[in-house]
Amino acid sequence: MWVLTFARPVCILVLEARPVGTDGEHLLVASGWSPLRAAAMALFALSVVEGALILRRAERSTQPLEQVAEKLQSLLVRRKGRSTMTEPINQTRSTANAVDSSPEKLDMQRIAHHVWQLNSNPPNRVNTYLIEDVLVDASTRGAAPRLLIQLANVPLSLVALTHCHPDHQGAASQICETRHIPLACHEADVAAMEGRAPMLPRNLLTRVIERVGGGPAYPVQRILRDGDEIAGFRVIHTPGHTAGHVIYFHESDRVAIVGDVLRSMNPFTGKVGLGEMPGALTVDREESRRSIRKLAQFRPAIICFGHGPVLRDREQLDRLVARLP
Numbered sequence: 195m196w197v198l199t200f201a202r203p204v205c206i207l208v209l210e211a212r213p214v215g216t217d218g219e220h221l222l223v224a225s226g227w228s229p230l231r232a233a234a235m236a237l238f239a240l241s242v243v244e245g246a247l248i249l250r251r252a253e254r255s256t257q258p259l260e261q262v263a264e265k266l267q268s269l270l271v272r273r274k275g276r277s278t279m280t281e282p283i284n285q286t287r288s289t290a291n292a293v294d295s296s297p298e299k300l301d302m303q304r305i306a307h308h309v310w311q312l313n314s315n316p317p318n319r320v321n322t323y324l325i326e327d328v329l330v331d332a333s334t335r336g337a338a339p340r341l342l343i344q345l346a347n348v349p350l351s352l353v354a355l356t357h358c359h360p361d362h363q364g365a366a367s368q369i370c371e372t373r374h375i376p377l378a379c380h381e382a383d384v385a386a387m388e389g390r391a392p393m394l395p396r397n398l399l400t401r402v403i404e405r406v407g408g409g410p411a412y413p414v415q416r417i418l419r420d421g422d423e424i425a426g427f428r429v430i431h432t433p434g435h436t437a438g439h440v441i442y443f444h445e446s447d448r449v450a451i452v453g454d455v456l457r458s459m460n461p462f463t464g465k466v467g468l469g470e471m472p473g474a475l476t477v478d479r480e481e482s483r484r485s486i487r488k489l490a491q492f493r494p495a496i497i498c499f500g501h502g503p504v505l506r507d508r509e510q511l512d513r514l515v516a517r518l519p
């Protein structure tokens with residue numbers, strides 16, 4: 195059963211599909227109404243409708259999947275994100291060039307020693323990182339051609355996921371197959387990655403995202419557990435957003451690649467700011483908040499998000515933790 199609530203009688207907008215109960219019922223909630231937010235959400239709703247129409251047309255034709263994915267990708271790219279947080283990208287790029295001008299890495303930003311963020315369009319919307327020869331997260335299915343080109347001259351030994359969601363595992367199978375490298379994720383997300391269990395949470399929003407950006411099931415050859423090490427980074431189990439969510443933490447320079455424990459950009463609206471991931475995309479909000487507190491206890495100096503620009507101001511994290519219910 196679908197329950198609709200309307201903040202204003204003149205507009206019908208879906209802001210968030212929240213699962214209620216355990217029978218697949220959802221509550222579509224409109225909240226925090228303002229003209230700007232309404233306009234942003236109207237654009238998002240139009241994108242969803244347009245995306246659904248592309249999928250529907252594709253189902254009735256013999257269009258190759260890649261062509262459909264490209265159309266959907268361009269739909270997302272049309273709504274560019276703005277970046278106003280921490281240092282501007284050009285500054286990072288010039289730092290990168292000064293430290294390491296190797297041409298094969300010019301399509302990436304250097305974040306710290308041995309840590310690179312791959313460029314994407316819109317910038318920072320869906321992030322992937324390279325630590326030494328390990329790719330952390332694999333964006334959406336449609337990003338595979340771009341990622342393969344960006345990584346063409348870079349040695350790769352592993353794709354390691356922060357968690358199994360469509361915008362992090364989307365291109366994983368293509369990259370692993372093309373580069374002949376294994377895939378790693380936490381043991382609690384292995385079943386979802388291998389297609390033996392659904393990606394959670396299950397609601398309208400996540401199903402649309404999975405259709406638009408999710409990659410095929412793929413075997414996990416390296417199963418991660420809390421305390422493991424990947425390219426000098428410690429694997430820390432931070433469940434909540436998914437049961438098998440992990441962050442990768444480097445002790446000496448305190449770099450944390452945090453996936454979706456937190457975000458510094460709203461993945462739907464592109465608005466920059468530190469905050470929790472939307473509830474509709476998170477399996478267990480309470481557990482996710484415990485993981486946010488756990489992250490803060492590691493006192494990270496550089497925080498790399500799945501969505502949003504890198505944050506080098508830990509006080510923002512401390513303030514957010516203090517505000518958590």
Ligand SMILES: [Zn+2]
Binds near residue numbers: 359
């Ligand atoms: Zn994500």
